Amino acid sequence: MYSRKESNNGKLVKDSSVIGFLMTLLSFQEAKEVQNMEKEWFLKGANRLEQVYFSPIRQVGEKANALAKEGHPVIKFSIGEPDFNTPEPIKAATIQAIKENKTHYASNRGLLELRQCIAQKLKENNGLEYDPETEILVTSGGAEVINDAFLAVLNPGDEVIVFTPAFMNYENLIHLCGAKMVGIPLKEENGFQIDPAAVKAKITDRTRMIVLNNPSNPLGIVFKEEVLAEIAKIAVQYNLLVFTDEMYNEILYDGVVCRSIASFPDMKIRTITMNGFSKTYAMTGWRVGYVAADSRVISNILKVHQYATTCSPTFIQYGLAAAMNLPETISEVKKMVQVFDHRRKLVMAGLDKIGKLTYIVPEGAFYIFVNVSQTGMDGDEFAAKLLNEFYVATVPGTKLGDWCKDYIRISYATSDQNLEEGLNRMDRFVNHK
Template identity: 55%
Template sequence: MNKGAARLKEVKASKIRAVSDKANALEALGRPVIRFSTGEPDFATVSPIKQATMQAIEDNYSHYASNRGDLKLREEIAKQVECHHGIVYDPMEEILITSGGSEAINHVMLGLINPKDEVIVCTPAFLSYENMIHMAEGVFVDVPLKKENGFQLNIEDIKEAITPRTKMIVMNNPCNPTGAVYDPASIQALCELCIQHDLLVFSDEIYDQLVYDDKTCTSIAAYPSMKERTIMMNGFSKAYAMTGWRLAYLCAPKELIEPLLKVHQYATTCAPTFIQVGVAKVMNEEKTRQEVKEMVKRFDQRRQMVIKVLKEIPKLDFVIPQGAFYVFIDVSKTGLDGQQFADALLEEKGVAVVPGNALGSQCDDFIRLSYATSDENVMMGMQLIKEFIKEL
């Protein structure tokens, strides 16, 4: 009677949260900690959204919204997606507002994956994909990406992983944790595979505004014949510094949105109405766009700071990230694996990073470093890492 549901057997506790718990414990003892572990911008939420949301509270938008989400917000999202990617979604039937990206992943897996359906995930990858596939009683199929290829998609490996039970491929572009932005040629090849084998694609695009070095990130749904088989997820947590607001969305054809809506109705009902109203009012205004652009500029400056120091440490290997705000670092030349490195770095220097084994079965020798913290923390934390390796 007191056992959990059998479908949770393969669902693992978050190792990212475990790092945060260790950092919290050290801080409770009075030790300062620099957190390179959390994918959370240190910036304040862009000011127009804060002001518009406070006004929405004053205007008493405190009751239920539609299960699909506030229509005005869906309309503004449709405008933004068409502007950024050239894809036209019907705000009435092809957009669903969720309480954050994690809920969106939940809806996609529970709404579309049957027991024993196989779902291909290119790793290293955000850990929620694997665990939600398990929760849906699907089969997680791991296709490791290679550092020597810049963590780009390996189409031949994906092709070999496809079986008659494969239903979906998950892609995260730009990628957490590698910072890779997938090249158009490999995305086109992936599209051809999906069409040939009649596969769905879940495309997590939460970092699509956070790209550097004149890179562009085009949604896979914009490729020919792909909108009808793609479920696109995006949201406001990363580019707008709104992690605690819990607001995201799914775009997909009506036939795919309908099962996701069923899950959403009984999981959340709706995201907070005043947040939806406030965001809808200003998300596409010029002042909002300019604040987002300034934030991306600051992230790029921090990225350059991290890259500069990493290049000075011969025992660390990495691929220069082109998007998001992470660096995935091979620590094997230090004589430690990623878990040992992360544990010792936190204990000895008060710097928190995520061990790579949290993000992929082939990632034991890696750590993930997030540069979403302050300039001061980036500078100090990188020097502490440099000291730590000298002292090994």
């Protein structure tokens, strides 16, 4: 093709040697780019991050914040954060601890006085006795519990059963451990309750752990006692560990009881119980959580915790120890739950009025998982248009479970005024008013 040709003035038009030189130059440039990429390998990140993704809930929040900065009247039904202030006794006790210079290192396990208060609460709520010396560990928020516990017990190749939709931290931290998440969809027709037969069908010789979130984020449901009893039997039969996230176990409605799976026969030794102060005490920014488990399991979790955070802020621990179980604090918590119950009913009434939107009545937490399929849109389209056109932020179901394309999550942890205005906008959106 590139034969030697000359024009009328005798100059070269195409020459294979010139093309060859250009090809060599191109190869050199490509090689240089590859070399530069190898020099900057650190920009790629570790291989363990390949299946780890940024929080989709935070991404929705960032989009909502960007619209708000542009001057749009954004209402956030997306974030799971109580709009209440931390109870006054806890704030006052923490301020006093700072004034008394209680600002130095605490034990890696956490302040003993606080662990004793946590043990008291666990006995009241779960009916179980944990030794505050060896079976309770204070962490920097619930997220740290998930991180530390998973890293402490999971090996690469292990399989972990997670009921979906689910809080995305479980999946990402399972991947960070090199383990595999085995998702089991919870079905609306079953009231989003667990099907024990579906659990047995997913167990293999690599299954090591079952993750529970009770009450559930994003579903707002509480798992029935008879269902938990079956899961406990399965855990014992197949020698499995259970990680139970009970962050919302004091935010309950209609007299519903949330029983901890650790309280079933032979389950305390094979259960890691996670809880914290963010939701129940409106302390999301304080970052204090805790984990309770057999002392040998806690010892392994402690190894991770020591190198992750050393200890949670000491003055906060003193403040909590002094005030978390005071009658005044408990009274403020109960009032907050009563307000959440009122808002829950307000949201359900609003959704019923709108029509075309179905849901299972939430029994705990402050979320409602809404099926939008009757609108002719899936959850992704519904949430995107609702935010971009009507400035109401919700979380698409697909961000919480691959099969949840027909759903959105609404958080009612916001004011009555915001709820009413947001529901009115949803009504106009759905019914084209």
